[in-house]
Amino acid sequence: MDIIFSVVLIIAGIGLFAMIGADPAAAASPTELGAAFWPQIILAIMIVLSVVNIVTSLKKMKADGKTVTSDIDVAGFFKSKLFIGMIAVAILALVLPTIGFVPACILFLIGYGILLKADNIPKLAIISVLITIVIYILFQGALDIMLPRGTGFFRELALTFEKILPF
Amino acid sequence: MFDLIVTGFSIVFAPATFLFIVGGTIIGVIFGAMPGVSASMAVALALPFAYAMKPIVAIAFLVSVYCASITGGGITAILFKIPGTPSSAPTTFDGYPMAQRGEAGKALGYSLIASAFGGLVAAFAMALISPQLAAVALKFGPSELFAVSFLGLSVLSCLDSDNIVKTLISGCIGLLLACIGMDPMLGIARFTFGSSTLLGGIEMIPVMIGLFAVTEVLKQTNKQKKIDVEKDSTTKDGDTSAKLPSFKELWDTKWTMIRASILGTVVGILPGAGATIASFLSYAIEKKVSKHPELLGTGIPDGIVASEAANNGATGGAMVPLLSLGIPGGNAAAIMMTALVIQGVQVGPLLIKQQPEYLASVFASMFVTNIVMVIVSMGIARVFAKILSVPYSILGPVIVILATIGAYATNNNTGDVVLMVGAGIIGYLFSKLKYNSAALVLGLVLGQMCESNFRRAYTLTNGSIIAIFSKPITFVIVAACVIMLVYPFVKPLVSKKKAA
Structure with missing residues (x-):
């Protein structure tokens, strides 16, 4: 190699x-x-x-x-968690402009959590949503960083979230 | 001098100003710890508050935000391998391995004390010899600045003594990445392949975040069972709080601390250099002069101290040209200058003579901030450190999300997130093949400074290479670089001869 x-x-x-x-x-x-x-x-x-x-x-x-x-070991690499992890991170980067930060963040946290063998999937889903809310309020709201909104329906969704923000 | 100190403290200890400085320190540490919020961005975010203050209070407040944000960057660098500010990137080399060994508290302690020491040395240097330092800085033309950046690059030969060739190749890749985009002298597109996105060059922050944070998560994904075992031992020790190192342990790092603080202050003064180059250069020099260079990068206090004392030293250094000459040395200083200009203050060489209270205010604010900062940072670091006990199935993806925001916030561009992911995957490949990510970053950070100053010097001397290297400062620094570069190759030959 x-x-x-x-x-x-x-x-x-x-x-x-x-x-x-x-x-x-x-x-x-x-x-x-x-x-x-x-x-x-x-x-x-x-x-x-x-x-x-x-x-x-x-x-x-x-x-x-x-x-x-x-x-x-090409076959072993493509079957490994590492390869799936690389693909997951790449997908996150590629879908960010289309589906926006909030859906991408929730899906990634759940998906990567499952990859890392989280014990309890429903608990992981709830935690993922809560973490996304905290990060969104902190960066989009308090620090005024314009996180990706996405396009079409996702953009409308992001604009709705932005209206709800207290800042 | 005594009058200056008394004036400064009488300004900052006025109750309202003191509260603003404490508030600025808290804001600075939190902003600095956030990935994607650089020190200059932290100062910019604090700017609206400064408009409502008197100019002299405003500069004291902004200085506190600036100094504290540089320190805050070290917290996430140590705990999650995400440098909060680019200048904290070298802190990850030793800080993160210490945290992984269950010594997060001690690593944070070293980081905070070194930051405070570096900041205090810079504050005193600024107050005592600001005009003299500014005069020295003016002697640094392109050839001297080339020599300084070359000094930083000379460390490539000893970053990893077991893989010198691969480390040098990594450094070359970093230098090549720095070439992408518009040529610094003529504006000619290089290696852009017709892409307008690449014209702006390769952003340093997404590459750093990718190489350090994303690579680490990918590594842990591959060996998750192991990390959970390590994490258990970390939390059992209960050492994830910001416990200060003992006086003896700190005393052992005294020379590193002094060296890094002075170097940081000097580099901070140089135009176009700043805290990031200061911390890399300091780490590089530490690797050269350390009694145990092979241990740097494995998680020893000297590495943390070298990086953090230097980047905080640079904060005071950056204020020297601003206050003495009216020239902002970096982005954060430029924002502070804007705040003063908007309020009608004439920034320039006469400021110190006609209104010395500005220098006094900045000095006293830096002094107070660097002390308050230790207490504030310990509290904030304790909260951050608690996150280490979160299961990695949650923490790992959160680190990737924070890294994503950090890369994106650089230019509000999702292309930078793709760059970060690419850097993360390359970083993993590098670690597997024993190439060196730190060398790549060093090349990327110093590449443009090295090239543009060498070419500028060549043009200024009408194409005479001899004239460039015959300048005394340049000659001394370049000679030292050549010795440092050649030494690792010559050393085994000399040892062999002796043995024979």
């Missing part, structure tokens, strides 16, 4: 190096280093270090008698 990541870094690094170098606006002048100078230096260092890392890893792998793919 380590070697694969380093290879990805090298390929991406070479691509970005070429891309920024090909931009004529980023070229240097006698008294200006140009927009390409700094990123190209960093990319060059990163590529060299990644090559060093691959060589070191290969040596270590040979000594341990492992192969490039021996530490990778």
Whole structure:
């Protein structure tokens, strides 16, 4: 996995190096280093270090008698709680602009709570709603942070909540 | 000097002003502890109250909010690995592991005492040598500022001595992320792939929150049984209250505290630097000079002290150019200046000479705030610490929700939440492959400062690299950086030779 990541870094690094170098606006002048100078230096260092890392890893792998793919368990990863957790957090970020903060927060708290094996689901649901109310009043009301409202029906719902707020 | 102190205390100990300062401290600590509410945002939120006050009381009140919010940021950094303010990010490196070991109270104690000490050192520096410090700050041109930021980057070679190459690669990734968006000198789009969203660059706060808070929740999701066992031992100890460390324990960190406070004050004065760079730089230097650098990051008091004393030191430093020259060194200082200007106060080099009571008021307010803050923060931290006993099936998702708000509130943009999640997942991958998230953040924080000042210096010297490095301050700092960078590679060779 380590070697694969380093290879990805090298390929991406070479691509970005070429891309920024090909931009004529980023070229240097006698008294200006140009927009390409700094990123190209960093990319060059990163590529060299990644090559060093691959060589070191290969040596270590040979000594341990492992192969490039021996530490990778793709099927196990997709079945793991970690993968579901990553998906849950990604879904939260993606649905936030559509369904708004309040529904997204309640659903996430319940969903992730179940993933983390909460003992009592009805109790978890009640706690999730209460936590959402406290967070909403604190941030949207007291601190005046405009939390995402969502679109359509969810936006109307959010506007109704905002009218109820005491602040 | 004595007159200044007497004037300052006579202002802040007027009953109404004192109450405002205590209120400002409470508001500041709470706001600072909230993810997504930065120190400058806390000052901005307190601004409407200041309009109703006399200018001299208003500045004392706003200073109390500012200082306390920087301290408040350390509370959530230690307890939940969510830096309340970006300047508290290095506090998570040692504070969170201590909390996980059941020493949350002690970690909070170190954080509060170091914050107060840093703030007091900065307050005295500001009151005693404000004009001199401002004059020194004016000597720091682009080449010197480049050297300072390079000094911060030089720590990359020793952040994790077991994985130097991977740590350096992580730092390079951070530096590359800092390149995304408009080029700081010419405004040319770099690595934006045609996206207008990326033109503004990569926001630091969502990346930090993702790398620290979201990654941690993902890790605990993967090993939930273990965390529940750890939590039991934490609550059994009953050590989740803000118990202060003993005098002896504090005495052991005296040099770190003094070093970080002075460094924080100096960095706070430099334009464009501020509390975040101060705390990272201080942590970096601590890693270099510590007798046991390998323990930093595993949960030792020195790491907390280095970060918190420096970021609070920077609060006093930031007030120096504001009061001496009328130049706000950072966002929070700019907001405070606005409050004064709106009330008709002429902020500029003549302010200290013609109306010294403003300097006196700011000094006394910082002095009182840094003492009151310890008491207030202990109370608030105790409430926050109770949350640690909540089952992780509830606490974990709540941390993600608070992190989401923290990332979103930066620009009121849901795109920043997506960035935070991406950073969280990358952070997990980093921890699995033994790359270094702290190095990535260090690169991201210092990248633009390093690049823009180097390029500015190059232009100012008409393209002469020798002229950049021959400036005395720059030469000394860069030479020290090179030694620090090369030392970890040379050290094993020297040891081998000796052994042979």
